[in-house]
Amino acid sequence: MRFERIGREPDYSRYMDLKEGWLDRRIFSDADIYEEELYRIFARSWLFVAHESQIPNSGDFLTTHMGEDAVIVARQPDGSIRVMLNSCPHRGNKVCFADAGNTRRFVCNYHGWGFDTAGELKGMHEEYCYDAGDIDYKNHGLKNVAKVGSYKGLVFATFNGDAPSLEAWLGDFRWYLDMILDNEEGGTEFIGGCIKSVMSANWKFGVENFIGDAYHAGWTHDSGCRSMNDGMPFPPIDMQNSYHASVNGHGWEFGTEGVGDLVLLGRPKVMEYYNKIRPKMAERLGEMRSKIFGSVASASIFPNVSFLPGISTFRQWQPKGPMQFELKTWVIVNKNMPDDIKDEVTKGVMQTFGPGGTFEMDDGENWENCTTVNRGVVTRHERLHYRCGIGRQIEHDTLPGIVYRGQYNDANQRGFYQRWLDMMTHDEFGKMPARPEPQLGNVAETRDLPGLFAL
Amino acid sequence: MLDRPLSPPPVEVIVAVTQALHREARLLDNEDFEGWLAMLGEDIGYLLELKSRRFRADRSKPLPLGPGVIFNEDLGRLRLRIDRLKSGYVWAEDPPNFIRRAVSNVEVLATRAENEVQVHSVLVMHRNRIDGTTRLLTAGRTDLWRSEGSAWLLAAREIVLDHAVLPDSNLNAFF
Numbered sequence: 001m002r003f004e005r006i007g008r009e010p011d012y013s014r015y016m017d018l019k020e021g022w023l024d025r026r027i028f029s030d031a032d033i034y035e036e037e038l039y040r041i042f043a044r045s046w047l048f049v050a051h052e053s054q055i056p057n058s059g060d061f062l063t064t065h066m067g068e069d070a071v072i073v074a075r076q077p078d079g080s081i082r083v084m085l086n087s088c089p090h091r092g093n094k095v096c097f098a099d100a101g102n103t104r105r106f107v108c109n110y111h112g113w114g115f116d117t118a119g120e121l122k123g124m125h126e127e128y129c130y131d132a133g134d135i136d137y138k139n140h141g142l143k144n145v146a147k148v149g150s151y152k153g154l155v156f157a158t159f160n161g162d163a164p165s166l167e168a169w170l171g172d173f174r175w176y177l178d179m180i181l182d183n184e185e186g187g188t189e190f191i192g193g194c195i196k197s198v199m200s201a202n203w204k205f206g207v208e209n210f211i212g213d214a215y216h217a218g219w220t221h222d223s224g225c226r227s228m229n230d231g232m233p234f235p236p237i238d239m240q241n242s243y244h245a246s247v248n249g250h251g252w253e254f255g256t257e258g259v260g261d262l263v264l265l266g267r268p269k270v271m272e273y274y275n276k277i278r279p280k281m282a283e284r285l286g287e288m289r290s291k292i293f294g295s296v297a298s299a300s301i302f303p304n305v306s307f308l309p310g311i312s313t314f315r316q317w318q319p320k321g322p323m324q325f326e327l328k329t330w331v332i333v334n335k336n337m338p339d340d341i342k343d344e345v346t347k348g349v350m351q352t353f354g355p356g357g358t359f360e361m362d363d364g365e366n367w368e369n370c371t372t373v374n375r376g377v378v379t380r381h382e383r384l385h386y387r388c389g390i391g392r393q394i395e396h397d398t399l400p401g402i403v404y405r406g407q408y409n410d411a412n413q414r415g416f417y418q419r420w421l422d423m424m425t426h427d428e429f430g431k432m433p434a435r436p437e438p439q440l441g442n443v444a445e446t447r448d449l450p451g452l453f454a455l
Numbered sequence: 456m457l458d459r460p461l462s463p464p465p466v467e468v469i470v471a472v473t474q475a476l477h478r479e480a481r482l483l484d485n486e487d488f489e490g491w492l493a494m495l496g497e498d499i500g501y502l503l504e505l506k507s508r509r510f511r512a513d514r515s516k517p518l519p520l521g522p523g524v525i526f527n528e529d530l531g532r533l534r535l536r537i538d539r540l541k542s543g544y545v546w547a548e549d550p551p552n553f554i555r556r557a558v559s560n561v562e563v564l565a566t567r568a569e570n571e572v573q574v575h576s577v578l579v580m581h582r583n584r585i586d587g588t589t590r591l592l593t594a595g596r597t598d599l600w601r602s603e604g605s606a607w608l609l610a611a612r613e614i615v616l617d618h619a620v621l622p623d624s625n626l627n628a629f630f
Contacts, residue, residue, distance in 0.1 A: 099508045099619065193507055193523040197621035200588070220546065227539035326620060347527060356503070356525040356626040358539055364624025365547045369586055 010036075012424040018414045021387025025374040027420075028202040034322035041303050041423050042067025046149065046156040046169045048305045048316055049073045049083055051332070053153065053189035054100070059117055062100040064328075065318050066157060072096055072106065072142070073155065074117040081150070083157040084119040084142040095142065099194070106142070115142050152181035153188050162429055171438055172400040173247040173301070175446045179293045180309045182447065183281050186336035190314070192346050195329045197355045201367035203304060203325040204420075206317040209363065210298045210306030211251035212244055212412030215388070217296075220366060224358040228266050237296065242407035244389075245399055248435055249302035249419025251412030254309075256288070260296030261310030264359070265348040273341045274310075284447060288398045296407065302419055307332065312345050313353040323371050329354065386410045386417070400439045461565040464572050469563045472574055472600050475607045480556040480578075483629055488537040491629070492530075496601055496610040501528040503594075503614040503630060505621060525626055526614070533629075540627075547627075553583040554628050566599075571610065574598040578614075578630050582623070590623045592616065594630050 015024040015033075027033055047066045050073045054062055061074040063086055070086035072095075088095050088108040095106040095115060105122065107114045112125030119142030124130075145157045149166030151174070156166055163169065170177065181188055199206075209216065218225075218234040225234050242255040258278070262271045274281075274294055282290035294310040307314040314332040317325045331349045333342045353360045374380060389409035396403045404411035415435065422432045440446065463469075475494065482490040505523030528536070539545065560577040580592045599611040614630045 097508065098510045098513065101510055101513045103510075193505075195505055195523045195525065195621070196619065197624060199624040201624070223539045223542045223544035223546075226542050226544060227535050327624075346524075350524055350527060351532065354525050355621050355624075358536065361625035361627040362545070362547050365584070365586070368624055372586065 012421055016417055016421060018386070018418050018421075021385065021390050021410065021414065022383040023386055023417060025380045025382060025384055028204065028371055029322050029375040029380065031322050034319070036424065038067045038319070041420065042319065043069075044158070044160040044163065044423065044429070045303050046147075046158045046163060046166055047303070048154060048301065049157045050081070050155040051153055051188070051190040051314075051330070052081070052150060052155055053335075055081070057102065059102045059104060060100075061096070061103060061117065063096050063098065065326075066145070066159065067319060069159075070094060071145070071157070072119075073157075076118060081148055081155055082118050083145045083148050083155075085145075087142070088113055089121075089140045089142070090124075119144055152178070154181065160429075164429060169248075170250070170301070171247055171434075172440045173250040173252075175289075175400050175440060176245065176247075176250075176252045176299065177301075178285060178446050179289050180299075180307060180332065183285060183289075183293055184277055184334045184336055186334060188332050189335045190330045191333055191342055192331050195354055197327050197329075197364075198320070198324065199327060199364050199368055200324050201364070201371040202323060203317045203319040204416075205367035205370055206315075206325065206327065207300045207302075207304055207306060208413045208416055209367070210308070210315075211300035211416050212253045212298075212409060214242075214253050214296060214298065215408045216366075220362045221359045224352070224362060225264075227358060228264065228352075237407050239406040239408065242296075242405075243396070243399060244404040244407070244409045244411040244415075245401040246412045246415030246435070247401040249416050249422075250300065251415055252297065252299040253407050253409070253412055254292050254297035254299075255295035255407055256291045257296075258291045258294045260294070261308055262294045264296075265311050265345070265352060267344045267348040269344045270341060270348060273337065286398075300412075300416070302416065308353065311349065311353060313349045323375070386413055390414075402436050461567070464563055464565045468572060468602075472563050472572055472607055473561050475600065475609075476558045476561060476574070476576055479609070480558050484555055486540075486551070488540060492534065492537065494606075494609055495530060495533070496603070496608040497530060499530050499533070499609060500611045501526055501533060501614075502612070503527075503616065503626075505616055506619050508619045525616075525621075547625075548585070550585055552585060552628075553581075555581045556630075557581075568601075570602040572600050574600055580628065580630065582628065592618070592622070596630065 015027050049064055050062055055075040058075055058077045061072055063072055071083050072086045073083050075081055086094050086096055090113050091110055093108050093110045095108045105114045105116060114122050116122050121137045121140045145159050146161040148157045151166055151170060222233055244253045262274060278290050298308050300306040304317045312332050313329055315327060315329040317327060319325055331346050333345050352358055389404055389406050389411055392405045394403055394405050402415060418435060426432045479491060479494055503526035507523060557579040558576055562575040564573045566573050576596050578594050578596055582590045594614050594616045597613045598609060600607045601610040
């Protein structure tokens, strides 16, 4: 299924030169480019919609957005998950205004059309007004998305029937994802609620910050770090043993010292917990990944999910126009953690990266002001600098993906915008280049990888 | 549960506590954070949460750790936030935001403890940011105030924001 707009074939490659390392500022505010992003990126990508733990029982549902399209995510009686447009096929009104809950029916407020949790039309108010032949119930349910998939607890959906499998979409990035999703038996869950806030900024600024911008932390978050850390600023990073890794627009920047993000969380009991399970983590995921986990790190899944492994904030940047997004944040923990450790993690996340967190509150206004200032009619034609570390690409014998040495780098950001450009340019998924060619093959489980990646 | 209604607190107490609420708002508006800290009890609990939109018929239990908690602080954590604000490294608030708090709907109720009162109030916060945008936030507050010597100290505060989506990029002001 295709959702392209008709009559627009602009050459998006003129908005960036990633070999040179610059971006055109118009991609952060132009309304036409934004509309095209909704069609070409959000209507065609696999998008995160829920964690399985949010809807454990039959009839559990939550409402969210895929791009700007409102959707319902609902657990079915057979245990499967369906994702459907939150819009009545009669006049289009939203059929569910709750954030979450448990139900047997979604009933539209306008004319009382009722749907089951699979989206099937079951009846309506004053049903007799429809004569035989007026309406075919089967074809007037809530439109289901093309595909739903789950990777180790994270549920994704896509409107695009031609999209590759979720495993292929995540590809070698699963090697990194498993550090947060599978570092302990039992997997993960979301706990507490969802915090939603609105920022007057372009959605890409949030994603690119988490995908690779370790660089901002020492300056932007100086006040937060000093207050959490007895007046000390961020320690200098180890440029030799820290990296950027990019896979098809997904990206993870990280150190290998194993403790930096856990220190920033500010909860010693959580540090103790991870130190206790670290030997097991090494058996499970290999030594390299057990050293990466907990270090100063941040990551994004293309196009609009980010998280901090170790600090355990998990978030999604939902586009709401070229110059606005809604930020949804959750706390992700290992299911088998003792309750008191889960409680410590929740408090730590709230105190650091909630909207009132000592780190988070420095970020939003930077992104908002980048967005509004870049919009100036003269300003928008000036290029932005994305060249940091452009010569530091390396081949690494353990780390998959396009790897750059040194955590202070724009490499993952360049990888993200390269994928953005690929999706804005290519009509067919099959024609998009792999960046890089998959190295792990079609393994179902990165834990069991033979040879060098199991190190 | 209370087995009999308590008599209302004496007028002097109502006046003193109401004045304390107004004083608190003024100190915070003026960024006199040390002055504000001096009004807090040693054991203060300071909780702020966002609401979640649920159907009226939804009888499911609240989430165990509470939905959307933004602040869940003790005195040490509040002190840490204030140290951050005073550190001189908070670039996002230099020049400072203009914040004005209006306190209203104050209701002072007796409790079983003679030196404590429960206080309901409404806070409206106007926040004019350095980029010129203005945000308006409203919240309901339920406090416990305790008389210690000649002063009334804030012993606990639960803040419920009247927003399911925080209409701003952060929340760096005290309610």
